Amino acid sequence: MTFKNFIKKVHLWLGLASGLIVVILGITGCLYAFEEELRPIIHDYYYVEQVKDKKLPISQLIKIAKEANKKVAPKQEFSGCKTFKDDKRTIETWFYEEADKDAIWYWNQYKTNYVYVDPYTGKVTKIEDYNFEFFVFVRALHQTLCFKSEIGDPITGTATIIFIISLLTGLILWWPKNKSAAKQRFWFQWKNTTKWKRKNYDLHNIIGFYTMLFTLIIALTGLVWAFQWYDKGVQALFNGGKTFPEEKRIVSDTTHYTKTIATDKIYTATLKANPEAKSYFLFLPEEKDSLATFRTFIRYENRFNDISMEFDRYTGKNLKVTRYQDQNNGEKFRFINYDLHVGSILGFPGKVLAFFASLVAASLPITGFLIWWGRNKKKKTTSKPV
Structure with missing residues (x-):
């Protein structure tokens, strides 16, 4: 068996094994791409x-x-x-x-x-x-896949790893032998007489090639949620293997203990410090934990401007402010990983790119299956006895 035939086998069987899950992930990725824009339109109760x-x-x-x-x-x-x-x-x-x-x-x-x-x-x-x-x-x-994370994460994560391997093996198979073959690899050479099998083959190869970089980014960033070892490994990679000591817990001053949390004072301070923010998240401390702080997260149009703040629950004193630039490289990557995954790192155009990349990702197992099914059917027809 030649190397290319081996790659063909790997590409085929891995694609068939993970195809259905990849289709689901791709379609749901398309649907979720614009959730931030669509939710306020769909839900009238978002407005006064x-x-x-x-x-x-x-x-x-x-x-x-x-x-x-x-x-x-x-x-x-x-x-x-x-x-x-x-x-x-x-x-x-x-x-x-x-x-x-x-x-x-x-x-x-x-x-x-x-x-x-x-x-x-x-x-x-x-x-x-x-x-x-x-x-x-x-x-x-x-x-x-709507399972609890202990079941669903390994399934979608494994399918994503298989998809990444399929993309890489697909690139090897796509690679043209010469200039003549390259013409058919980079653009559609369709005529009125071109059959659907050829069109399907070109859709699989040409569109798959042009969107490969984007689908790879989506797949690689998606693995962060599937496997903890991958998440930690990527952060360690960005930190150059350097480890950082666990930060000391910030606590509220219990000498000022009161049953009442300084919610209004903290919220006012948050608004005053961040008047241009897009939205404000408030995480009140647990009642049972007297040391717990009151946390806020401030979201800006530009994610690199986002800020988290911690306050003393009793006095409303600001104890800590964390900005994007204050974090180590691993934390910085983790912070923007979601934005890379959904394309929002590039704003609305990035979301459009992510939408079409997800759509192509969903189509690849389908067009690939049709290629395999068409060839398999042809083999059976030609081998049929007269």
């Missing part, structure tokens, strides 16, 4: 009925959300909230409850509600079962 002069205190809005969710899901605990610079947006609050940790499907493992509140009137516009929100379901299907 009328913008007014003054918003209610954030602590009051959180209290309203807690009371509303308690009526429908009394066991769920408050996890955090998100506010927006856009005055027309409602605030999002999150509630979480662990259900069956041994369940196979993600929706049976935990229950999550999102409560949306008008910041001007305090009106609850929606209590949403977040597990079955369309884009949450799409992401779960994309990431774990």
Whole structure:
């Protein structure tokens, strides 16, 4: 067996083995590419009925959300909230409850509600079962095939590794022998008489070649969520093998202990320090942990400007500010990994590129299967006895 025949075999059988999963990952990747832009369009409860002069205190809005969710899901605990610079947006609050940790499907493992509140009137516009929100379901299907992560991650991760090998073996098979062959490798030479088999073959080879770099980036960045060893390995690679000591925990000053958390003071300080931010995430400390700090995450249009802040839960004092440039190289890569994966690192044009790359990735197993099926059928026809 020649080297090229061996590569053909590897390319074929790996493609057949992982094809269905790659199709699912590619299609769901397309659907999820523009979730940030589509969610506000699809969900009218993301917006208030009328913008007014003054918003209610954030602590009051959180209290309203807690009371509303308690009526429908009394066991769920408050996890955090998100506010927006856009005055027309409602605030999002999150509630979480662990259900069956041994369940196979993600929706049976935990229950999550999102409560949306008008910041001007305090009106609850929606209590949403977040597990079955369309884009949450799409992401779960994309990431774990809707299984719990312990089951789904190895499946999608292995399929992704196989897909990467298929891309590399495909490049070897695509490589033209001479200038004459190169003409058919780089662009379509279709005529009115060109049969569908030839068109399908060209779609597999030519489009696959031009999108290979993008599909490789998507696949390689996707593995970060599938395997912890890969995640740690990539960060170590970017750090040049250098290890960093674990940071000392920052704690609240219990000498100022009070049952009341300085939520409004902290939120006001966050807004004042970051007036141009796009959105603000608030993560309140657990009531049982008296040392826990109040954390905020500030999102900008440019991800490199994002900031995280930690505050003393009792006094509202700012204890720590972490910016992108403050992190080590491994942490920097991990921070932008999602943006690389979905293309948003290049803004909207990057998302468009990621969309088409995902679409091509989904098509490759289909066009590849049709090539194999057509050749297999031809062999059976030619070998049929007269």
